[in-house]
Amino acid sequence: MNNKKLQAHNDLSSKNAKYVVGIGSSAGSLSALKDFCKGLKKDTNAAFILLQHLSPDFKSIMDEILEKHCPIPIKLAQDLQVIEKNTFYILEERKYLSLGDGKIILSNIRPDKLHHPINYFFKSLAEEYQNRACGVILSGTGNDGMDGMIALHNVGAKLYCQSPEDAEFDGMPRAVLDTELNIFSAPADELGRSISEHLRMRGNSDVNIVKNSSDFKNAEKIFALIRNSSNIDFSEYKIGTAERRIQHRMGVLEITDFSDYYDYILREEKEVALLAKDMLIGVTQFFRDREVWDQLLEHTIKPLILEKPDGETIRVWVPGCASGEEAYTLSMLFEYAQEQLNVTREVRIFGSDVGRAGYRDSLTGAYDISVEKDIPKPFLERYFDRIDNKLILDEKVQANVVFTTHNVAFDPPFSNMDLVSCRNLLIYFQPSAQKRIISYFHFSLRSNGFLLLGFAESIGALSDYYHTIDSHYRIYQKNSDTRISLTDAGFNNNTLADQRHTMEQSARIKNYLKTSDYSLAEKSNISRCKDIIVNAYAPPSFVIDTLHNVVYSFGNTEPFSQKLKPGVSSLHIMSQLHQDVASVVNTLLKKLDATRKPVRVENVILLPENLKVTVEASCLENNTTHQIDNYIVSVVTQTTVSAEETAEERDYRRNSLLNQQISRLDAALLDAREILTERQHDIETLAEELQCSNEELMAANEELQSSNEELQSVNEELFTVNSEYQEKIKELESANFDLDNLLKYTEMGVIYLDTNSLIRRFTPKAREYVKVLPLDLNRPFTDLSLTFDCDKLHDLINQASIEKRKISHRIQNTAGPGIGISINPYLDKYDNLEGIILIFQHHET
Template identity: 30%
Template sequence: MAFVLVQHLDPNHKSALAGILSKVTPMPVSEVENKVVVEPDHVYIIPPDKFMTLSQGILDLVPREDTARHFMPIDYFLESLAKDQGSNAIGVILSGTAADGSKGLKEIKSFEGITFAQEPQTAKYDSMPLNAIATGSVDFILSPEEIAYELAGIARSSIYGTKIADPRKIFTTSADELKQIFTILRKTSGTNFSEYRELTIQRRTLRRMALHKIEKVGDYVDYLRKNPAEVEALYQDILINVTSFFRDPQAFETLKRLAFPVIMKDRAPDEPVRIWVAGSSTGEEAYSIAIILMEFLGDDAVNTPIQIFATDINEILIDKARAGIYPKNINTDVSFERLRRFFVKVDGGYQISKTIRDMCIFAKHDMVKDPPFSRLDLISCRNAIIYFGPAMQKKLFPVFHYALKQKGFLFLGSSESIGAYANLFNLDDKKYKVYSKKAVPTPLLPEFTASEYVASTIENREKISRSSPGANLKFNVIEEANRIVLGQHAPPGVIINSDLEIIQFRGRTGAFLEPASGTLQWASQPCRCRRDTHREAT
């Protein structure tokens, strides 16, 4: 294990840190010069007035930028560490001011690395540890002495290193144990992780094993059964998805240039712009789209109804997204003008303005299992599909095609594509993965049962909770009662609007009809709808 110390140093004075540390450790300590190959059991210190990165095991120095506003050397290094070392990376945030290092820890955890923060009570300056902890990405919150003890234990663990980097070595004989983990997670969360990308699940399971120094998968299964808190921790680890404001800025500019003019062309004044951000995590993606749409609309924004449905299966992330509060270091991703216009300062950071928050409805929703939204102008699902297996993708892309309007757009991450579903979407921008819907029939959708989460209730629930804070609990009780009655006693059917367009499928309708683009294709029997089931779509 090698140690790299990145500290906020005065750019105009030479650092004496290397000399100080060399007196208290037998390991060689040196201030980094450019292109240094990292060796085990060595300590490396960043020089003043520099950024530092790690690439292929080599430390590189980068001149500091002129503006101090963007000087985040710890984030800069930790993000490169995560990309270079993956699951072997360990990040530690110690005493310090501001929020440098918080983004870097999130990046390390997303690559299955391990993260620490100093216990704030033991820190002379607690801002950096507190901001790191607030991200929800910290594995251990300990005193410096306890951090050293844990690091030594991790270094001695055989599960750390080669096995966590190549999980197939330990899971080749443990297929049954992996299935047992899937079963435990499904019973607790309702999510079927067996359809997720198996290698991702294996790596994040082994990361949890490394934290607890558990060597065998079977022993970890037993540990899960005895510790419900660990089941929740594994669930959160599997679902972690690093995001940021305007991630890949040119992609957002491309969306603004290609999609928005088409979406707004010949639009009726009272027709809302409807957008679905699937896998919204902590909300940065949804808010970024809202901001660029406001910028595109200019003076017309005030008279344009906008509905952005932002969904995720992780309720903890949904709660954070709904609050819309972010640390100060978002100023590395958000321009000063956007901070001034779309954010307000709060203790420790920034909050999205109420105007933007009111456009965005955050709710728990499984994009594969739960009924989709409909009549959408845009679906953004970035950096989520890469974690899905082929079976999930086979279900997902027809759902997206069905949910979009005839001139709707699909926005994916830079490393994602529609794969075998090029028959459903046109590729409008290859580099930034902007697609438009093709005018072809939608393949048969998966059957969404009435007992599952109903997408159309999300908007109504949000309106009720905003109008009357005490009404939310009452509405939840009513919603749960409706869910039970529908799931156990209601016949299959559909909800349609005044144009006879299907808004939602309820129950198993496959024996009666199957969805297609624009019109219905009738199956073995006709389906008759009672007049009292016909209502306007929300």
């Protein structure tokens, strides 16, 4: 890192959110969200992202509702949108939301896949922001969000949950509280205030490599310690990523000041390895972003298989493979494609990572049953067997993959590759390192080879060297064998100088080793002297492991051990010792196993040598793990028994010792029988309890399945009813427009009255007969004046209402046309009176 990198990063990160608060909610969460937003502060330096359960083809208007209550700006979440601080993001449509490189990533939801968007989002949040994240669960049904909260808990994130008593629907809050994680539960308004306070306190103890020169220097020193101990260089990591990883380790250790953490890492050497492990983000899963693999299968893998001549090997490289799930995903895809195409090709997939620990467990091919939700059904049925609550990967799929140690940023790349799959690795590197790595991939690929990147990654300035197959799913193809220049590949003078320095340093080390032979030989002589002294003066001793197998011996153990017997040999100490010593050692080791304290027995007689010895046993503790790894059994000779003892006396003493040993064994056997009887009774009781629990769980499972089906049915019904209501509303709006236009343009005076003779509406022509204004709506008709004389009009209206029939009345006018009045009852389909319609018309006398 240098000052130019710091300056470039300053402008970019000034608006970026240091923290992200993920909020998951469902049914009944509107009032909770309003209260939650009211409790927030303006300057938390955090981004808030809200995810809800949304119906298909429905866009949320939650942003319009919450903007009246939220003190920070509200934005709708968009694909590849930079996450800014002091901003509230809302997903308005039914999509998956994940995070990468400080951006929002949206992807479509497959209709054939179980829809748990909150779990999906929270797991991505945990991976990207670690302990700089917060998880919040509000009102809702079901248990979506539970697995995501567990993932957040595992990386040290702060967890919050609306109290079930305060939630309109307590399913989701109770589900996360039942995990018994460390979750702060409170009413929604208190959650907002608590999160704001937590973020304020965190801001006072942050690591800031960019703005704080002392933090920058300490970070460089820490990276140098990691580089020297593990040969992994993190100096080209993105500064924001480095800050988050260091902050995570500080949070685990409860250290708030970066200088204190640097002092700690100097004192505790193991912390260097733990930080390096934390920097190496090993999050992966089978078929992550399923739609990507569907596209790759159809547009890359199948054409690749068909184009590859029979007898040639398809070569695939998966750098940064972590625990290997992505490599195995590709292996399954190639096997599946060959089945569909009815062809056979040799496939070799190289999974590489900087550390061996990341993929060692994957060599067994055994996975927890919980991963089955990530694997599409056709692949789960074809390539996995369920054994003892484990999923065992098919041997053929495993055989296609080879794991190796490789640093993609510094080691020479693999060659002649047909496909390179590097998803969500480049996002953690600075731009110069990204260009260099992509140039390595270009060198690694054969002509027309394919490159697959993550959603938040691209080939950037090297687009001239690749043809874009699918820009959305980040599938590219090498378009020429033209060598990428060092400048285009991101190499600068400092990078080249560092590589030359590394080569010169390696040469100096080799020369040093050649000139240091004398020093090594001198140390070897000292070790031989130590061995001579131990063998000459230390008591004969055996070092045994916790299973009582001999792993080492020193001193003259011949008088106390016996010759190797014919047949299968054993390293168990009982088979190595003299029978008189063996019985004593057996008793001592049982005591040692129980107490973990040194034990000894004196005056043990060995026949026929007539030796009186002391036998001692003690534990050896591992300084690193503080666990008992080994025992030491020592035999010290006290004296030699007089040889004048007769054979009968020796036999008597031996029999006496044997009888004592037999008595001890009998007592131990009785104790063992009693313990066995008690354990058997406990097992029977436990078996009965487990049987009852199993029956209860089966019944509960059936109830849950029934409830799930009922909920699904209710959801479908509500969706149908909602659609019908929407259609009815459209019809009513159309009918209302028709009626308005009819009243506007009709040449008759019409007045609508309700059952209480209040004016509901009227036509413009009615003003020629009744002195009525628009302000008179909902006013009693009896309050208005007529433009002609008719004293009994109100009586006629009452009569029409009572008799529910039409009444006509004419008024003669000698000076002009007469007036005809039609009084009509307004009846509904059940013949109930809903009002009166008055129609006024002029007529000739």
